[in-house]
Amino acid sequence: MTLFEQLAFGVLLLSSLLCLFRISRGPTAPDRAVAIDILGTLVVGFCCIMALWTGREFYVNIAIAWALISFVATLALAKYLEGRPYDA
Amino acid sequence: MKWLMCLLLVFALWMLLFWEFSLSVLASGLFFALIVSTLLGDIFPDNLHSLFNPRRWFFLLLYLPYFLFYCVKANLDVALRVLHPDVPIHPGIVKVTTTLKTPLAKTALANSITLTPGTLTVDIDGQDLYVHWINVSGRDLETRSKLICGVFEPMLRRIFE
Amino acid sequence: MLESVFYWFIAVGLAFDLFGCIGLIRLPDVYNRAQAATKCVTLGTCLILTGLAGLAVTRGNGAMCVKALLCAAFILLTSPTGAHALVRGAYLSGLKLWEGSVEDAFADRAERIRNESSQPASPASPEEGVTHREEAETA
Numbered sequence: 001m002t003l004f005e006q007l008a009f010g011v012l013l014l015s016s017l018l019c020l021f022r023i024s025r026g027p028t029a030p031d032r033a034v035a036i037d038i039l040g041t042l043v044v045g046f047c048c049i050m051a052l053w054t055g056r057e058f059y060v061n062i063a064i065a066w067a068l069i070s071f072v073a074t075l076a077l078a079k080y081l082e083g084r085p086y087d088a
Numbered sequence: 089m090k091w092l093m094c095l096l097l098v099f100a101l102w103m104l105l106f107w108e109f110s111l112s113v114l115a116s117g118l119f120f121a122l123i124v125s126t127l128l129g130d131i132f133p134d135n136l137h138s139l140f141n142p143r144r145w146f147f148l149l150l151y152l153p154y155f156l157f158y159c160v161k162a163n164l165d166v167a168l169r170v171l172h173p174d175v176p177i178h179p180g181i182v183k184v185t186t187t188l189k190t191p192l193a194k195t196a197l198a199n200s201i202t203l204t205p206g207t208l209t210v211d212i213d214g215q216d217l218y219v220h221w222i223n224v225s226g227r228d229l230e231t232r233s234k235l236i237c238g239v240f241e242p243m244l245r246r247i248f249e
Numbered sequence: 250m251l252e253s254v255f256y257w258f259i260a261v262g263l264a265f266d267l268f269g270c271i272g273l274i275r276l277p278d279v280y281n282r283a284q285a286a287t288k289c290v291t292l293g294t295c296l297i298l299t300g301l302a303g304l305a306v307t308r309g310n311g312a313m314c315v316k317a318l319l320c321a322a323f324i325l326l327t328s329p330t331g332a333h334a335l336v337r338g339a340y341l342s343g344l345k346l347w348e349g350s351v352e353d354a355f356a357d358r359a360e361r362i363r364n365e366s367s368q369p370a371s372p373a374s375p376e377e378g379v380t381h382r383e384e385a386e387t388a
Contacts, residue, residue: 004260014270015270022273028339031282034286042270048298057316063317064320068323068327071327080338081338082337082341082342104315105315105319163265170271170272202333203291210340220336222281
């Protein structure tokens with residue numbers, strides 16, 4: 001693992017920690033939903049760095065599947081929010 | 089027609105994702121493309137066949153760098169606002185109008201607006217777009233429409249209409 | 250030489266990811282947060298994927314390049330749509346804009362949408378429901 005990959009993992013971990021902070025402390029449900037959406041996109045970044053590090057292709061397959069599934073999850077969360085008061 | 093379009097797109101996607109030519113990949117790709125297009129062919133957009141016009145592809149290729157330039161500019165703007173100690177924002181939801189007609193073009197416009205300077209599309213109602221703007225400027229509907237939509241509308245009209 | 254360009258792509262993408270997440274913490278309400286985070290993280294992740302695609306080409310791995318570019322296209326299409334749906338859902342759930350906001354043109358339309366969606370959802374009042382059930386039982 002080169003220095004570049006270590007630093008990349010460090011930055012992505014820091015970003016994910018900020019997202020997790022917003023998920024745990026977010027005052028309302030929509031805050032949490034937005035942070036979950038962002039966390040899903042960050043995981044794609046993690047998969048890319050893993051692919052770069054190991055040189056294996058299947059991490060990119062995981063990234064594609066993750067991107068699509070997190071999009072469906074976001075739409076489901078949004079539909080759920082539409083019919084609910086924001087603090088429920 | 090729609091069904092055939094859907095089948096071709098799904099099959100092309102399958103081949104790109106596998107990236108190898110063998111009989112088993114071709115056969116399974118055709119099989120799954122058939123299933124998907126019979127199930128989902130109906131919800132495909134109507135005027136998609138017009139996208140196979142090479143002139144539209146030319147403008148789409150032209151649109152990508154143009155869009156990426158505005159996208160990077162927007163990101164630098166937002167990053168500066170976030171890192172600035174006072175967080176200088178004047179947010180609000182404004183209403184703008186577009187002259188684009190087809191649903192596909194309006195969807196592309198809404199997505200482009202979401203990724204460019206400080207604006208996020210909240211809802212579309214006919215020709216009206218409701219946009220959350222991080223730094224509201226301009227007084228009336230026309231200047232705002234020009235500021236937000238005017239950048240992309242001429243290009244998108246050539247691509248999608 | 251070419252490799253270092255793609256490494257720079259990845260580095261800039263990582264920086265944008267971090268800025269987006271800082272925005273998620275610092276900005277005052279959901280709408281601003283969704284905006285900053287969606288823009289920066291979408292572009293950041295797309296840049297990482299583009300850099301990965303370029304590095305895959307220089308290492309002679311064509312399949313990985315195509316997959317990474319396809320993934321970037323997916324994210325570029327789906328991320329703004331997801332953010333739009335989330336923000337619309339947040340507004341319709343009754344969450345108000347930040348108190349420093351200048352203008353709110355969506356309030357009337359949101360009210361109309363709420364009324365439209367609540368009417369077909371409750372077609373019969375509770376009394377009617379009871380009478381229907383009683384009729385069914387007597388029949």
